[in-house]
Amino acid sequence: MGEKGRLSRLLLECSLSDKLCVVQEKQYEVIIVPALLVGSFLILLAIILWLFIRGQRSQRQHPGPRGTTSVPASRGRSQEAVGHGEKVFVPLKETSVESFLRAVTPSLAKLQVPREQLLEVLEQIHSGSCGTLYHAKMTTMEHPNPKSVVLKALEGSVGLQEVQDFIGRIQFYQYLGKHKNLVQLEGCCTERLPLYMMLEDVVPGDLLNFLWTCRRDVMTMDGLLYDLTEKQIYHIGKQVLLALEFLQEKHLFHGDVAARNILIQSDLTPKLCHLGLAYEVHTHGAISSARSSTIPLKWLAPERLLLRPASIRGDVWSFGILLYEMVTLGAPPYPEVPPTSILQYLQRKKIMKRPSSCTHAMYNIMKYCWRWSEDSRPLPGELRLRLEAASRTANDKAVLQVPELVVPDLYADVAGISTESLSDSYSVL
Numbered sequence: 001m002g003e004k005g006r007l008s009r010l011l012l013e014c015s016l017s018d019k020l021c022v023v024q025e026k027q028y029e030v031i032i033v034p035a036l037l038v039g040s041f042l043i044l045l046a047i048i049l050w051l052f053i054r055g056q057r058s059q060r061q062h063p064g065p066r067g068t069t070s071v072p073a074s075r076g077r078s079q080e081a082v083g084h085g086e087k088v089f090v091p092l093k094e095t096s097v098e099s100f101l102r103a104v105t106p107s108l109a110k111l112q113v114p115r116e117q118l119l120e121v122l123e124q125i126h127s128g129s130c131g132t133l134y135h136a137k138m139t140t141m142e143h144p145n146p147k148s149v150v151l152k153a154l155e156g157s158v159g160l161q162e163v164q165d166f167i168g169r170i171q172f173y174q175y176l177g178k179h180k181n182l183v184q185l186e187g188c189c190t191e192r193l194p195l196y197m198m199l200e201d202v203v204p205g206d207l208l209n210f211l212w213t214c215r216r217d218v219m220t221m222d223g224l225l226y227d228l229t230e231k232q233i234y235h236i237g238k239q240v241l242l243a244l245e246f247l248q249e250k251h252l253f254h255g256d257v258a259a260r261n262i263l264i265q266s267d268l269t270p271k272l273c274h275l276g277l278a279y280e281v282h283t284h285g286a287i288s289s290a291r292s293s294t295i296p297l298k299w300l301a302p303e304r305l306l307l308r309p310a311s312i313r314g315d316v317w318s319f320g321i322l323l324y325e326m327v328t329l330g331a332p333p334y335p336e337v338p339p340t341s342i343l344q345y346l347q348r349k350k351i352m353k354r355p356s357s358c359t360h361a362m363y364n365i366m367k368y369c370w371r372w373s374e375d376s377r378p379l380p381g382e383l384r385l386r387l388e389a390a391s392r393t394a395n396d397k398a399v400l401q402v403p404e405l406v407v408p409d410l411y412a413d414v415a416g417i418s419t420e421s422l423s424d425s426y427s428v429l
């Protein structure tokens with residue numbers, strides 16, 4: 001009998017309209033096979049899901065090369081800092097200085113200078129907010145003869161945060177790229193402590209000292225004529241504005257435009273230095289309040305004195321003060337106003353009077369910079385056109401003269417700046 005017999009008996013017992021009976025008869029085809037198919041499909045789906053979740057998790061743990069992520073860029077618009085078309089990575093999760101430097105140094109490969117090429121470190125120039133500045137001698141592949149550089153060093157016992165900040169500044173120079181009116185980074189040593197960045201040595205140095213030296217009866221020094229005419233002031237001013245336009249294009253601003261923060265070459269090419277505030281704007285979207293409180297008040301626009309956000313138009317205000325500094329050969333602004341009273345002075349709608357050495361054309365440009373409302377002040381590009389127009393008829397013969405020599409301590413007092421922020425290279429003979 002067996003199975004065959006059982007089936008034929010079943011068929012005999014079933015009428016054609018009895019569906020349950022037919023289903024029972026074909027249970028293999030109707031129930032078991034589809035159930036097996038659905039089961040294996042579900043198992044396959046579970047495996048795929050598990051593989052997918054595992055992949056996602058491991059990606060979250062390793063987002064880039066060796067636990068790195070890109071440095072925040074200007075005002076958070078992009079998460080990648082791009083220098084010369086390259087991505088710049090900053091490790092976020094590194095916990096020791098050594099592992100941080102190991103991770104970050106490859107991204108600075110093009111800037112690395114072997115330490116043995118740093119031949120001698122000469123005198124200290126300045127002790128800055130992020131490292132000490134020295135004069136030094138260095139050789140490079142292109143310049144086998146030693147050349148002068150300014151060395152910024154992060155030395156001594158320093159923590160991870162200071163190291164990250166120093167490296168961030170190097171990457172900021174890389175991000176900015178080259179501009180003839182910004183001080184240039186020439187190289188760095190970052191594979192271990194102490195950390196160095198090498199900047200081009202701008203000779204004779206800062207513009208404030210240059211202006212003070214112009215007061216002296218000095219004919220030439222290092223081939224440089226310490227004479228300044230109105231036309232030359234426009235020439236320097238236009239180039240400072242080119243640097244500000246460059247920063248503005250990158251959605252940045254300088255934050256402390258002043259003669260002390262401009263370096264001048266012997267051909268009267270100015271270069272903006274003191275880029276630490278622009279670095280803060282680039283990295284954090286704004287200048288920190290700790291840093292803001294160190295900026296001398298007499299150079300600040302009213303909105304900044306009122307602790308409102310800074311912008312490129314604040315730089316334009318300070319540029320007006322810079323014109324005043326140049327035309328007076330480095331006099332402190334608002335000599336009759338104590339630094340802490342400057343806001344009240346400006347709130348009374350007062351501005352500085354026209355210095356006797358300043359033409360009406362130049363004073364009109366200053367007044368344009370010192371408009372109370374930010375929006376009615378020009379942008380650097382517009383201002384540069386004004387300077388170009390004024391420069392066409394400017395005096396190129398009369399040398400600016402101020403008989404009184406500057407006493408740096410007295411100057412610092414009246415200007416409201418710390419004596420440490422003045423360079424040591426000026427001395428009253």
Ligand SMILES: Nc1ncnc2c1ncn2[C@@H]1O[C@H](COP(=O)(O)OP(=O)(O)OP(=O)(O)O)[C@@H](O)[C@H]1O
Pocket residue numbers: 125126127128129130131133150183199200201202203205206260261263273274275276277423
């Ligand atoms: N490349 C350079 N060539 C010649 N002198 C320089 C150079 N860089 C800086 N100095 C001198 O050092 C002084 C301080 O420079 P700077 O303000 O750039 O340093 P800092 O205080 O470390 O600023 P920041 O933190 O904003 O980078 C300048 O006023 C100038 O006298």
